[in-house]
Amino acid sequence: MERLLDGSLSEAPSFLLARANARSLAQGNAALVPLKLKVRSYAVLALACGPERPSQKELAQFLRLDPSQVVALVDDLEAQGLVERTTDQADRRTKVVVATDIGREREREARAALDEADTIVFRSLTAAERAALAALLRSVALDD
Amino acid sequence: MERLLDGSLSEAPSFLLARANARSLAQGNAALVPLKLKVRSYAVLALACGPERPSQKELAQFLRLDPSQVVALVDDLEAQGLVERTTDQADRRTKVVVATDIGREREREARAALDEADTIVFRSLTAAERAALAALLRSVALDD
DNA sequence: TATTGTTATACTCTATAACTATA
DNA sequence: TATAGTTATAGAGTATAACAATA
Numbered sequence: 001m002e003r004l005l006d007g008s009l010s011e012a013p014s015f016l017l018a019r020a021n022a023r024s025l026a027q028g029n030a031a032l033v034p035l036k037l038k039v040r041s042y043a044v045l046a047l048a049c050g051p052e053r054p055s056q057k058e059l060a061q062f063l064r065l066d067p068s069q070v071v072a073l074v075d076d077l078e079a080q081g082l083v084e085r086t087t088d089q090a091d092r093r094t095k096v097v098v099a100t101d102i103g104r105e106r107e108r109e110a111r112a113a114l115d116e117a118d119t120i121v122f123r124s125l126t127a128a129e130r131a132a133l134a135a136l137l138r139s140v141a142l143d144d
Numbered sequence: 145m146e147r148l149l150d151g152s153l154s155e156a157p158s159f160l161l162a163r164a165n166a167r168s169l170a171q172g173n174a175a176l177v178p179l180k181l182k183v184r185s186y187a188v189l190a191l192a193c194g195p196e197r198p199s200q201k202e203l204a205q206f207l208r209l210d211p212s213q214v215v216a217l218v219d220d221l222e223a224q225g226l227v228e229r230t231t232d233q234a235d236r237r238t239k240v241v242v243a244t245d246i247g248r249e250r251e252r253e254a255r256a257a258l259d260e261a262d263t264i265v266f267r268s269l270t271a272a273e274r275a276a277l278a279a280l281l282r283s284v285a286l287d288d
Numbered sequence: 289t290a291t292t293g294t295t296a297t298a299c300t301c302t303a304t305a306a307c308t309a310t311a
Numbered sequence: 312t313a314t315a316g317t318t319a320t321a322g323a324g325t326a327t328a329a330c331a332a333t334a
Contacts, residue, residue: 004206005286007194008255009187013262013278014168018183019285021165022208024158039162040324043153050151057292062148064166066326071294093292093333111152118157124287129280134157136269136277141163142149143268184301201315210303215317237310237315 024121031117044073048083048099049107055094175261188217192227192243193251199238
């Protein structure tokens with residue numbers, strides 16, 4: 001079947017990027033099912049666990065999501081008791097999203113699950129190649 | 145705002161992959177708007193231009209799409225006169241998708257547009273780095 | 289008047305199952 | 312009975328506009 005592999009499509013970086021990402025996303029979401037998270041909601045939870053105390057606005061900008069999507073993600077995490085919304089006293093329009101203790105514990109479990117998923121997705125690469133890939137991707141991903 | 149960049153999320157390969165892909169997909173689709181194509185439909189068109197004469201089943205497997213999605217993509221391309229469905233005489237259940245002359249011309253234009261989009265997406269990389277990225281991604285993307 | 293978060297809506301994408309015609 | 316393609320449908324994901332509270 002894979003005679004189509006010879007085509008020029010298989011050389012287009014954007015095609016390879018899309019396919020690698022599809023694998024990574026599928027593995028990641030599958031690994032997070034038992035933790036009632038998805039890759040999207042994990043990203044919000046992970047940021048809420050950091051010391052930066054991000055607002056929803058900042059989450060939307062950093063994750064390149066529409067603010068209305070962040071609402072839905074935070075709603076879900078809050079309903080699970082993993083994060084809390086606290087209104088910033090300096091500007092009472094903005095709501096800061098912080099993880100609860102349960103949220104921090106869940107985040108650790110999720111990170112471990114995602115690490116395991118990554119070992120599957122990137123199993124064909126050596127550790128050095130994996131680091132090189134991360135560096136190249138960082139350059140592409142964070143280039144504004 | 146980008147103080148969130150310090151977080152551990154920014155080091156997760158799957159996060160970087162997702163973000164790089166989002167950029168690539170957005171740029172690619174934007175570049176294809178004038179040609180009435182999307183990255184998805186371009187992939188089908190490109191394969192229909194090759195000498196392999198793929199069936200819809202093969203397209204679905206190679207592109208990791210559900211057969212019903214391939215139907216919709218081929219419908220769109222066919223409505224534009226870019227591809228034709230011909231029933232395989234050896235097995236009259238299977239339909240082979242081949243590009244028309246107009247389709248081949250459109251594919252060339254689309255490839256040029258996507259190449260240009262890629263120069264933007266991957267502008268932070270040297271040619272050698274770009275090749276290295278493609279090789280690493282190929283390993284990840286095509287590893288079954 | 290502008291901004292943060294929210295709600296509502298619609299549009300695309302994706303996944304599933306049932307149907308047809310062929311084998 | 313099984314397979315290729317098709318149709319229908321529902322669920323995610325995504326984008327947009329309008330609204331409330333605050334600045």
